[in-house]
Amino acid sequence: MLRLGYFLSLLVALTLACSGIANPVEPVQAIATEAPTSIPKSTETPTQEAAQLPELQNSALVDFYDPVRDPADDLAQAIVIAQKENKRIMLELGGDWCIWCKYMDEFYKTHPDVLQARVEYYVLVKINVSEENANEEFLSQFPEAAGYPHIYILESDGTFLHSQNTVDLEDGADSYVPEVFMAFLQKWALGN
Numbered sequence: 001m002l003r004l005g006y007f008l009s010l011l012v013a014l015t016l017a018c019s020g021i022a023n024p025v026e027p028v029q030a031i032a033t034e035a036p037t038s039i040p041k042s043t044e045t046p047t048q049e050a051a052q053l054p055e056l057q058n059s060a061l062v063d064f065y066d067p068v069r070d071p072a073d074d075l076a077q078a079i080v081i082a083q084k085e086n087k088r089i090m091l092e093l094g095g096d097w098c099i100w101c102k103y104m105d106e107f108y109k110t111h112p113d114v115l116q117a118r119v120e121y122y123v124l125v126k127i128n129v130s131e132e133n134a135n136e137e138f139l140s141q142f143p144e145a146a147g148y149p150h151i152y153i154l155e156s157d158g159t160f161l162h163s164q165n166t167v168d169l170e171d172g173a174d175s176y177v178p179e180v181f182m183a184f185l186q187k188w189a190l191g192n
Contacts, residue, residue: 067133
């Protein structure tokens with residue numbers, strides 16, 4: 001285990017040196033969240049686990065498309081958070097290769113009211129879909145995505161509620177329609 005920790009530290013240091021990343025916190029966090037399989041299952045109750053959950057920035061448990069993440073583990077953690085915060089879960093499928101995924105990220109940045117609605121109503125988990133890892137086994141439990149990005153809305157307990165083709169939210173150019181996107185978020189918010 002000590003060798004693994006040394007190796008991961010060395011890998012992070014080399015990655016930072018080669019990439020020129022100014023903030024080393026994010027890569028370290030990503031590596032730390034990828035290793036739960038070597039840690040024994042906790043005997044804590046869900047209430048104790050929820051108290052130890054990370055504070056989410058902009059309601060996102062996972063706000064990047066990472067081919068090495070396990071979406072089943074991410075969903076399990078999102079369920080605990082969603083139940084604690086009385087929210088639903090938004091799974092966003094896509095990848096770094098997807099231009100409309102990038103447009104969606106930019107759309108949230110330029111429409112803080114829409115982002116605030118997502119923060120209020122949902123726990124976001126981005127799921128990578130790429131040649132490197134299509135996450136087919138995990139995604140087989142949901143209807144097939146029509147394209148990318150694609151959104152699934154889940155109940156706070158992980159029960160599937162809705163499959164959203166994001167083409168229906170687009171403006172036809174290079175963004176999304178704020179009123180249509182907001183109506184979609186509000187329609188599937190908990191309590192509606």
